[in-house]
Amino acid sequence: MGTNGFKRKLAAILSADVAGYSRLMGEDEAATVRTLEAYRRVISDLIQQHRGRVVDSPGDNILAEFVSVVDAVQCAVSAQKEIQARNTELPENRRMQFRIGINLGDVIEEGDRIYGDGVNIAARLESLADPGGICVSKTAFEHIESKLPLGYEYLGEQTVKNIAKPICAYKVQMERRVTVKDHAEAKSKGGTWHRPLIVALAGVLLITVVAAALWQFDFLPVRTRVDDTTVQRMAFPLPDKPSIAVMPFVNMTGEQSQDFFCDGLSESLIAALSRVPELFVIGRDSTFIYKGRAAPMRQVSEDLGVRYVLEGSVQRAGDRVRVTAQLIDALKGHHLWSERYDRNVKDIFELQDEISMKILTELRVKITEGEAARILPKGTNNLQAYLKVLEGEWYRNQNNKEANNVAKRLYHEAVELDPAYAMAYVGLARAQGFDVWLGASKSPKETLADAMKSARKAIELDDSSAEANAAASAVLVAMREHEKAIEVGERAVTLNPNSANALYTLGMVLNYAGRSEEALPLLRQAVRFNPVVPKYYHHFSTACRETGRYEEGIAALKTSLGRVPDDVLANVVLATLYVYAGREDEARAAVAEVRRIDPGFSLERFARGSPWKEGPKRDRFIDALRRAGLK
Incomplete structure (x- = not known):
C-alpha cells in the first residue's frame, strides 16, 4: 500500500484508438458522436459478458477491468469480429475499425482509477496494431499462447514513446493458428482465471452517416463473420x-x-x-x-x-x-x-x-x-458418474490398447457410482469388444461374453437406447450369432433412424450374414451421416462388391484412402473389388499396399477372425485375395 490511498497491482491493460476521429468529427460531428456512443454500448456489453467492469470512458476511450488475460483477449477478438461483421452491411466510407493493444503489467490503483507503465505500454501497443487488429505484449502472450485457438506473429522488440526499454510485441491472428516467427515459443504459465487485468478501448470511427447503421447495435452477444456458401x-x-x-x-x-x-x-x-x-x-x-x-x-x-x-x-x-x-x-x-x-x-x-x-x-x-x-433422457443424476463416462469415451476414441484399458477402468468406476447408469454399461461393452479387435484379449471368447453381459445390462436398464442395442448387435455378430445380431440391430435403427452408428452396425451385420442387398441402403445412409469414418467405407464398399456395384465400391474406397492412406482394411477390400471387376493388376497393387502397411499381414489370420457367415460368398472373397497375392 502506498501513500494517499495508492496501491500497486499486476494488471493486464487493453488499449485502442480511433483512426481518423478528428476528421470524422469535422465532417459530421453529430453523426460521429452518435456512432461513438453506439459502439461504446456494444463494447461495454461485451466487456460485461467477458467478466469485465468498465472503469472509465473519457472521450473516445473505454477503460475496463477483467478477471483474466484470456477474458481480455476474447473480448478484444469478439469486439473486432463484431465490428467486422457489421461493417459488411455498410458502405466502405461509413465503416468502423479498431486498433487494440493488450499488456499485462504493473499499475498504480487509486480508488477506481489506474495509472503507470502498465497502462502506457498498452497504449503504445495499440499504435502498433493494424486497423481492425490486436497487438499484445510478451507478458500477455505468455498467458494466452496455449489457451486460445489463435495465431500469433512475433513483431520483435519495439521502441516506443515514453517507455524506457523496448517492448516485445505480438500480432494476434484471429482466424487461424500461425507459427510464431523468429522467437522461441513462450511456455504457458498455467491457469489465469483469477489474475486481475485492465482494458482500455477506443474506437476507430470511419462513419459519416449513421442512421441506417444504429439498429445493428442492439443484438448481442458477439457473432462471428460467416462467409456465404452455395x-x-x-x-x-x-x-x-x-x-x-x-x-x-x-x-x-x-x-x-x-x-x-x-x-x-x-x-x-x-x-x-x-x-x-x-x-x-x-x-x-x-x-x-x-x-x-x-x-x-x-x-x-x-x-x-x-x-x-x-x-x-x-x-x-x-x-x-x-x-x-x-x-x-x-x-x-x-x-x-x-x-x-x-x-x-x-x-x-x-x-x-x-x-x-x-x-x-x-x-x-x-x-x-x-x-x-x-x-433428452437424463441417464444419471450422478455428476461424477457422468464425468467418468465422458472421460471414458475420450480415452476409447484414442483407438489404442493403453487408452482402451483406461476407458474400461473409468466405465467400471461410473458403474460403481451409479449402477443404474445405462451409458456406463454401453461404454464398457464397446471397450470390451474393442479389446478383441485390437488383439488385446488373451481369450476373445471370454472377452466377448463379458461385453455381451455389459450390453444386456445396458438394455435392461434402458431398452429405449439405440446405443445399447447397437452395442449388443456388434458383440453378437462378433460371436457369429448373425440372426440375433440382425434382430437387435434392427431394433437400434427403429429406436433412432438418425443414428449413424446404429445404421452402420446393422449394415455391417447384414453384410456378415450374406444379406448385402439389404445392407447397402443402410450403409449408404451411415456414410452420409458420418462421411469421414473409414470403417463405414469398408462395409459400404463390401456391400457394393457383393451386389455387383464394383466401380461404386472402388470409388468410395479411393475417397476413404485419400483421407487415411495407410488403412490396411481399405486396401484389402479394394483388392477384392479389383479382382471381382477383372482388374487383377490393380488388385496386386492394392495387395502391395497391404504388405507395405502391415508386413506381417496373414490371410489365414484375417479369415479366421472375420465374422462372415460360412458359405460361398465368404469363400469367394478369400479366394480373390489369394489370387491377388495374399497368403
Whole structure:
C-alpha cells in the first residue's frame, strides 16, 4: 500500500484508438458522436459478458477491468469480429475499425482509477496494431499462447514513446493458428482465471452517416463473420430437412485434461439432436476432424453438406463452467442465435437440454412433451458418474490398447457410482469388444461374453437406447450369432433412424450374414451421416462388391484412402473389388499396399477372425485375395 490511498497491482491493460476521429468529427460531428456512443454500448456489453467492469470512458476511450488475460483477449477478438461483421452491411466510407493493444503489467490503483507503465505500454501497443487488429505484449502472450485457438506473429522488440526499454510485441491472428516467427515459443504459465487485468478501448470511427447503421447495435452477444456458401459447392446433396453439424467445443481452460469435458458436451448435443426425426445431424467422427482447426464455417458446410453449424467453447474452473454457443446458417452467411452461459458444473445436464431445445426452436422444429423426454433422457443424476463416462469415451476414441484399458477402468468406476447408469454399461461393452479387435484379449471368447453381459445390462436398464442395442448387435455378430445380431440391430435403427452408428452396425451385420442387398441402403445412409469414418467405407464398399456395384465400391474406397492412406482394411477390400471387376493388376497393387502397411499381414489370420457367415460368398472373397497375392 502506498501513500494517499495508492496501491500497486499486476494488471493486464487493453488499449485502442480511433483512426481518423478528428476528421470524422469535422465532417459530421453529430453523426460521429452518435456512432461513438453506439459502439461504446456494444463494447461495454461485451466487456460485461467477458467478466469485465468498465472503469472509465473519457472521450473516445473505454477503460475496463477483467478477471483474466484470456477474458481480455476474447473480448478484444469478439469486439473486432463484431465490428467486422457489421461493417459488411455498410458502405466502405461509413465503416468502423479498431486498433487494440493488450499488456499485462504493473499499475498504480487509486480508488477506481489506474495509472503507470502498465497502462502506457498498452497504449503504445495499440499504435502498433493494424486497423481492425490486436497487438499484445510478451507478458500477455505468455498467458494466452496455449489457451486460445489463435495465431500469433512475433513483431520483435519495439521502441516506443515514453517507455524506457523496448517492448516485445505480438500480432494476434484471429482466424487461424500461425507459427510464431523468429522467437522461441513462450511456455504457458498455467491457469489465469483469477489474475486481475485492465482494458482500455477506443474506437476507430470511419462513419459519416449513421442512421441506417444504429439498429445493428442492439443484438448481442458477439457473432462471428460467416462467409456465404452455395448448395452447388457441397460435397453431398443438401437434405430435405434442417441439417446441422455440431462442432467440437473449444477447450478454453488451457488444460488438456479438460478435453474430455468439452468433447463430451459436443457429443451429448449430437446424441440428443440425432434423436429428433425432423433433423439431419452429422455424426461425431466427421465433425471432430475439425478439432484444433480454425476451419471457416463455409468449408464445414460444404464438406459435410449441411446448412447449419453449431460452434462454441467451454471454460471450466473448479465447480464453475462457462459455455458459449452460436448457431450459424452457413448457407445464408449469418447467425441465428448465440448465447453465453455461466453455470455450476452440476447444472451441466440442464444446460445441455437448454441448448438442445434452443436449437430446435431456432430451426422451427416442434416437439411434444413426450418427445422431449425421449430426446433428452437424463441417464444419471450422478455428476461424477457422468464425468467418468465422458472421460471414458475420450480415452476409447484414442483407438489404442493403453487408452482402451483406461476407458474400461473409468466405465467400471461410473458403474460403481451409479449402477443404474445405462451409458456406463454401453461404454464398457464397446471397450470390451474393442479389446478383441485390437488383439488385446488373451481369450476373445471370454472377452466377448463379458461385453455381451455389459450390453444386456445396458438394455435392461434402458431398452429405449439405440446405443445399447447397437452395442449388443456388434458383440453378437462378433460371436457369429448373425440372426440375433440382425434382430437387435434392427431394433437400434427403429429406436433412432438418425443414428449413424446404429445404421452402420446393422449394415455391417447384414453384410456378415450374406444379406448385402439389404445392407447397402443402410450403409449408404451411415456414410452420409458420418462421411469421414473409414470403417463405414469398408462395409459400404463390401456391400457394393457383393451386389455387383464394383466401380461404386472402388470409388468410395479411393475417397476413404485419400483421407487415411495407410488403412490396411481399405486396401484389402479394394483388392477384392479389383479382382471381382477383372482388374487383377490393380488388385496386386492394392495387395502391395497391404504388405507395405502391415508386413506381417496373414490371410489365414484375417479369415479366421472375420465374422462372415460360412458359405460361398465368404469363400469367394478369400479366394480373390489369394489370387491377388495374399497368403
